[in-house]
Structure formats: C-alpha cells, structure tokens
Amino acid sequence: MKQVMKYTAVIGTTLAIFYILWQFKLVLLLFVLSLFVAATIRPFVNWLVAHKFSTAMAQLLLYVVGIGGILLVLLLTGDWLLQEVNSAVNWAMVEYESLHHQWQNGLSWQQTAVELLPPPFTLSAAEQTDLQEMLPIVVEAAQGISGVMGGLLLVLALSIYWSVDQHRFERLWLSLLPVKQRAYARDSWREIETAVGRYLRSQTVQSVLAALFLGVGAAVSGMAFPLLLAVFGGLAAFVPLFGGLVTAGVAYGIGSLHSQWVGLGTAVYTLALFLGLELWVEPRFWGRERRSFLLTILVIVPLVEAFGLWGLVVAPPFAAALEVLISQAYQAYLNRSQTAVQLDKLEERYHQLTQKMAETNTPELQNLSKRLADLLADSRELGSAS
Incomplete structure (x- = not known):
C-alpha cells in the first residue's frame, strides 16, 4: 500500500508540474530561448577569456557587437526592405485581383474554387472601409509587433543574466538533487548546452550564407525584390526540413515575374544552395550522425501547436x-x-x-x-x- 501511495504521489506531482509549466508556457519559452542564446555565444566567451578578457567584459563585448551589427544592418537596409515589401504587397494584390476575375469567367472548377476564396481588396473597398473597422486590426498588429520586440528584449536580458551567473544557478538547481546524482546531472546539462550551442551556431552560419547568396544571385540576375528574397531565405534557414522548399517556391514566384524559365532557374539555384549548406556547411558545425529527423518531426508537431511559429524555431534545438x-x-x-x-x-x-x-x-x-x-x-x- 505504501508503494502504491508513493507512485501515486510521484505521478500527481509530475502532472501538477506539467500543468503549471503549461500555464506559464510563454514565460518558459522565453527562458528556453535565453538559454539557447547563452549556449550559442559560450565558446566565443571562453575564447575571449583565454585571451586575457574578464568574463563580464567578454560577454559585454559580444552582446554589443552582436546587437550593434544587427542594428547597423537594419539601418542600412531598412528603407530598401520596406520599399520592397510595399511593392510586393501591391503586386500581390493586383495579381490576385486579376486571377480572381479570370477564374470567375473560367472553367467550372475554377468558378467553384473562386467562390471559396476571399474577394480581392480593391482601392474602392479600402476607401469605403470605416475607420472603426480598421482600428482593431491596426491595434492588434501593433500589439503583436510590440509583443515580439518585448519578448526579444526579455530573451536578451535573461541570456545576459544566465551568462553572468551560470555557475551560481547551476549550483542552486544541482543542490536540489541527491548528492550521488549531481555529477551525472551536471555532465548531462553541459553536454546538452554544448550540443544546442553547436546546432544554433550551425544554423546561424547557414542563415547568413543563404541570405548572402540569395540576395547577390537575385541582384546579379536583375530579379525583383532581391533583398526580400534574401531576408526570407535567411529566416527560412532556421526552419528544418521545409525551409529550403518554401524558399524555392518563393524564389520561383519572384523569378516567374520575368519568365517561367527564370523562375525555374531561380528555384533550382535555391534548392542547390540549401542542399550545399546541408551537405558541406552543416557537418563542420553539427555532426549529421547526431541528427534525428524523426525526433525533430515528433517535437515540431506539439510545439507548433502550442507556440505557433516560435515553436517551429525552438523545436530543432529542443530535439x-x-x-x-x-x-x-x-x-x-x-x-x-x-x-x-x-x-x-x-x-x-x-x-x-x-x-x-x-x-x-x-x-x-x-x-x-x-x-x-x-x-x-x-x-x-x-x-x-x-
């Protein structure tokens, strides 16, 4: 009877912990992202410390250089990117309206399909839209953007705190374990941190290279929206398995503005680029024998269901x-x-x-x-x- 009560208490406590974590899943997600950031920069901190920098100075230097580099890139390309986004949205609206009208007068299956699609957003419809109808959409978009920016700032702050007081935090949570299990838990934790850091450094390098080659290739070939394609490809490099395929589809759509052959060539170039990153760049940072696609897919499904796009980003390092x-x-x-x-x-x-x-x-x-x-x-x- 005592054993049954013990097992019941353990199961109940575990379920209660999972329930509490689920209630605070957004906080947990931000904390996990901060640990990922700290694990990514750990080798660079150790390298600077080995070259006579203090730990605090090394971390401060890395964060200043990283944030400054991102802000510099945004400053140099922000206006250009906004212009391309505006042009792409206008083009998409015009093309969708044209396609909508063609299918209304097309074959029977096209007429059936167009009834399921939303009507095109025309200029006259925009002029007739009441300000009170537009205000909730604008407020919701502003809240979403501010939430993302606030989350990123919180992730950055938590990663700084974790990097500075890592050993103190480790001693704190290891003290909760039995003495005989602390060495095993510490070694497992550090091995996990090393593996996650290597994976994220690999994906970051692939993201930068994908953005660079896509942007340069699109600009040299005279395609429209080269910067937009570069940014999309760089972000898609963090998405496992499907990032290259989705980017190839976008590249085909942009290239087909010139001709079908340009679109096809751009898609092939994009697939070859992502395949090259997968075969030659990734093994230098992350051993392929350590990657389980099945486990990654099994982790992606519940995390995407719970966190959406953020879950898709967190799933691979979590796997x-x-x-x-x-x-x-x-x-x-x-x-x-x-x-x-x-x-x-x-x-x-x-x-x-x-x-x-x-x-x-x-x-x-x-x-x-x-x-x-x-x-x-x-x-x-x-x-x-x-």
Missing part, C-alpha cells in the same frame, strides 16, 4: 537537447549494467576467497574480509544510485 539526454541516459544504463556484471564477478571471487580463508582464519584476515565486504556493498549502492 537536439532531447537526443543528447536520451543518449546520456542510455550510456548511464550501459555503465550500470557493466558495473553490475563486474561487481557480480568481484563478489563471486570474494566468496571464493572467504572459503579459502576459513581454514586459516586470523583477526587480521577477518578485518580485511570485513573491509572488502563493506567496499563491495558501498560499490553496489553507488552503482544502483547512479
């Missing part, structure tokens, strides 16, 4: 962390099995030794035998605890 955790647990199981076999052999030899010592039993041998028995018992206890 990498789970893969490391499973590998660590399996390795610990193998070590326990090997230790148990070795202890069984030692105990068998100990019993053989005690049988031989029974004929010439002296106080010294009795003391030695007792110490050996205590050592075997302690080793068995440590092996079962780990």
